[in-house]
Amino acid sequence: MGxxxxxxxxxxxxxxxxxxxxxxxxxxxxxxxxxxxxxxxVLAERKILGFIQVRVxxxxxxxxxxxxxxxxxxxxxxxxxxxxxxxxRWAFILAPCLVVGPALVIxxxxxxxxxxxxxxxLDLFVTDVNVGLLFVVAMATIxxxxxxxxxxSSNSKFSLLGGLRSAAQMISYEVPQGLAIVAALLLAGSMSxxxxxxxxxxxxxxxxxxxxxxxxxxFVAGVAESNRNxxxxxxxxxxxxxxxxxxxxxxxxxxxxxxxxxxxxxxSAVAVxxxxxxxxxxxxNVEALAFLDLSxxxxxxxxxxxxxxxxxxxxxxxxxxxxxxxxYRFDQLMDLGWKxxxxxxxxxxxxxxxxxxxx
Amino acid sequence: xxxxxxxxxxxxxxxxxxxxFGPQHPSTHGVLRLKxxxxxxxxxxxxxxxxxxxxxxxxxxELNPYFQNVPxxxxxxxxxxxxxxxxxxxxxxxxFGIQVPPRASYIRTILxxxxxxxxxxxxxxxxxxxxxxxxxxxxxxxxxxxxLDLFEEYxxxxxxxxxxxxGGQPFDLTVGWEQRCRDFVADFPSKIAEYxxxxxxxxxxxxxxxxxxxxxxxxxxxxxITGPLLxxxxxxxxxxxxxxxxxxxxVEFDVPLGRNGDTYDxxxxxxxxxxxxxxxxxxxxxxxPGGKIMAHKPRVMKGPKVGEAYYAxxxxxxxxGFYIVSDGKPGPYRCRVRPPSFMNLQIVPEMAKNHLLADLxxxxxxxxIVLGEVDR
Numbered sequence: 001m002g003x004x005x006x007x008x009x010x011x012x013x014x015x016x017x018x019x020x021x022x023x024x025x026x027x028x029x030x031x032x033x034x035x036x037x038x039x040x041x042v043l044a045e046r047k048i049l050g051f052i053q054v055r056v057x058x059x060x061x062x063x064x065x066x067x068x069x070x071x072x073x074x075x076x077x078x079x080x081x082x083x084x085x086x087x088x089r090w091a092f093i094l095a096p097c098l099v100v101g102p103a104l105v106i107x108x109x110x111x112x113x114x115x116x117x118x119x120x121x122l123d124l125f126v127t128d129v130n131v132g133l134l135f136v137v138a139m140a141t142i143x144x145x146x147x148x149x150x151x152x153s154s155n156s157k158f159s160l161l162g163g164l165r166s167a168a169q170m171i172s173y174e175v176p177q178g179l180a181i182v183a184a185l186l187l188a189g190s191m192s193x194x195x196x197x198x199x200x201x202x203x204x205x206x207x208x209x210x211x212x213x214x215x216x217x218x219f220v221a222g223v224a225e226s227n228r229n230x231x232x233x234x235x236x237x238x239x240x241x242x243x244x245x246x247x248x249x250x251x252x253x254x255x256x257x258x259x260x261x262x263x264x265x266x267x268s269a270v271a272v273x274x275x276x277x278x279x280x281x282x283x284x285n286v287e288a289l290a291f292l293d294l295s296x297x298x299x300x301x302x303x304x305x306x307x308x309x310x311x312x313x314x315x316x317x318x319x320x321x322x323x324x325x326x327x328y329r330f331d332q333l334m335d336l337g338w339k340x341x342x343x344x345x346x347x348x349x350x351x352x353x354x355x356x357x358x359x
Numbered sequence: 360x361x362x363x364x365x366x367x368x369x370x371x372x373x374x375x376x377x378x379x380f381g382p383q384h385p386s387t388h389g390v391l392r393l394k395x396x397x398x399x400x401x402x403x404x405x406x407x408x409x410x411x412x413x414x415x416x417x418x419x420x421e422l423n424p425y426f427q428n429v430p431x432x433x434x435x436x437x438x439x440x441x442x443x444x445x446x447x448x449x450x451x452x453x454x455f456g457i458q459v460p461p462r463a464s465y466i467r468t469i470l471x472x473x474x475x476x477x478x479x480x481x482x483x484x485x486x487x488x489x490x491x492x493x494x495x496x497x498x499x500x501x502x503x504x505x506x507l508d509l510f511e512e513y514x515x516x517x518x519x520x521x522x523x524x525x526g527g528q529p530f531d532l533t534v535g536w537e538q539r540c541r542d543f544v545a546d547f548p549s550k551i552a553e554y555x556x557x558x559x560x561x562x563x564x565x566x567x568x569x570x571x572x573x574x575x576x577x578x579x580x581x582x583x584i585t586g587p588l589l590x591x592x593x594x595x596x597x598x599x600x601x602x603x604x605x606x607x608x609x610v611e612f613d614v615p616l617g618r619n620g621d622t623y624d625x626x627x628x629x630x631x632x633x634x635x636x637x638x639x640x641x642x643x644x645x646x647x648p649g650g651k652i653m654a655h656k657p658r659v660m661k662g663p664k665v666g667e668a669y670y671a672x673x674x675x676x677x678x679x680g681f682y683i684v685s686d687g688k689p690g691p692y693r694c695r696v697r698p699p700s701f702m703n704l705q706i707v708p709e710m711a712k713n714h715l716l717a718d719l720x721x722x723x724x725x726x727x728i729v730l731g732e733v734d735r
Contacts, residue, residue, distance in 0.1 A: 325561070
């Protein structure tokens with residue numbers, strides 16, 4: 001524990017564990033993890049969609065368009081920042097921050113890798129809150145304020161309709177999503193994200209198997225909540241021009257964009273944590289598959305790799321959806337949410353609880 | 360005096376919002392502008408405002424001799440230039456009493472059916488992307504590209520074809536064109552199956568189209584609706600069958616009919632029409648006669664007799680007709696176009712009423728309008 005220990009000695013353990021370590025982790029997570037991931041997720045989406053749609057996708061900036069995200073970000077940063085004349089300024093400025101902020105904050109409680117084996121070592125997550133899952137749900141809910149404020153403050157009718165759509169949609173779909181999470185909680189018996197992952201290892205079973213209905217509801221609701229196809233009505237370009245962000249341009253628009261993609265990653269990461277065994281390899285208790293532990297790598301790194309792989313599968317599914325499905329209509333979306341998913345998720349909780357009680 | 364779309368049917372109270380849909384809007388297929396009154400997202404009233412693409416084409420027709428007007432017709436329905444060409448040259452031939460040689464007739468039929476496929480492909484592409492399915496758009500453009508290449512090889516142009524002349528065809532088919540066309544026709548049905556695989560049985564697609572924009576056959580007839588819109592409501596009216604022109608009398612094909620008159624039926628019908636077009640193309644290529652491609656006519660055409668002629672054909676979007684009045688001069692005295700898009704657009708407010716905003720784009724898509732033709 002050479003370098004880490006010397007840093008701890010230098011600043012003192014108090015300061016290190018309470019301030020420095022989380023700050024470094026957040027910085028690394030944000031600037032080396034999430035933000036590059038988001039920008040390259042956009043590129044990946046365009047490339048994969050290109051593959052699905054018999055075209056090549058971006059290929060002008062750098063080899064295979066690899067520098068495209070950088071060019072895009074540069075463009076968005078230097079663009080003129082337009083606020084419409086009759087917009088409500090404070091709300092107009094606040095809205096994108098409300099979308100992107102909470103989405104990034106959620107990453108604090110997502111365990112991308114295992115906690116360290118000995119106390120005082122390096123945990124591969126910012127923090128492990130004992131109400132972690134509740135925190136995720138609570139933070140995800142804040143984004144809806146951003147969308148509705150953005151739609152309303154732009155003083156444009158298309159934006160307003162987009163904002164209203166997104167408010168209705170996100171509130172409706174948070175209910176089944178929350179209920180699906182509850183069923184998984186019943187199995188794990190804890191709300192801490194780390195404990196949930198450990199519970200899956202201990203039971204030797206990813207929760208997706210006993211909770212297939214719950215997982216299905218969670219992911220569908222998650223797609224709806226991140227406003228992605230086939231539930232991308234709030235920004236349905238063929239109907240509402242661009243929905244709630246019609247009037248936004250430059251970096252403010254980019255923040256909405258960032259928020260959407262961050263949300264995709266959050267939904268995927270929570271799905272992996274809740275239902276797919278987090279950072280553990282598939283079948284963590286089967287000795288025959290021990291080579292999947294990648295034990296030649298530094299401790300924890302294998303966990304990060306497995307976690308990332310699982311998240312990428314979900315992100316690919318998101319993009320795949322976009323290449324395949326048409327868009328639901330507003331009222332049909334509400335029907336689906338209230339008439340099918342909520343009753344189904346309640347039933348799911350009931351049966352999960354029943355089985356848990358009987359066992 | 361009431362403002363367009365204002366006050367006439369409904370009172371503007373606090374519940375309703377007026378929404379200006381277009382002319383700059385991604386899914387109004389050009390420069391259509393709709394003035395909407397919406398209650399939440401439900402459309403209470405809808406009033407189309409046209410004229411943003413008006414170029415005075417009908418007046419331009421009067422300024423040129425008959426034989427120089429063909430390029431103007433390209434620019435009306437710019438995604439289906441060949442059928443426009445045919446309707447115009449047909450009217451001129453009728454006025455002059457020119458008989459077209461059989462080979463030219465067959466070439467015209469082939470070009471028109473290729474054009475029908477390409478127009479329907481563009482319709483499917485935009486209709487699907489309006490409803491949110493992004494991928495069919497690119498698939499459709501892939502096949503449309505082949506058709507445009509065929510056009511380019513035949514007449515040098517891809518969009519504004521100018522590929523017909525009164526009296527016959529300007530060019531014969533190039534070497535190997537027939538074979539390339541055959542290859543396309545043989546391959547195309549499998550591509551239609553590909554589009555249908557993405558859409559036809561898709562739950563979401565069905566939810567978005569079944570029962571949307573239902574058009575009663577009587578209403579359709581009252582409004583003068585033609586083309587797939589009319590046939591979607593179950594009215595058996597296809598000019599290719601009822602008044603066969605060019606080579607359509609010699610080929611066998613079916614006219615698909617809908618039952619419910621909704622957006623889904625019209626989708627199914629257009630898909631089937633593309634298959635039938637392939638059948639027609641196949642037969643035309645088999646039967647293609649040899650011989651001249653241009654009727655005998657004097658080098659310098661004098662004006663026709665004083666009189667008038669109306670000639671209509673089945674364009675991809677419906678009946679397109681040219682009504683030409685001659686006063687004996689080399690150019691038309693008056694040329695009036697009966698564009699299918701203009702007639703079909705009238706039904707949009709009727710169909711859109713009491714639907715949601717999202718359905719409006721499906722309804723605009725299903726009427727398949729081209730604003731170049733609406734405004735002329």
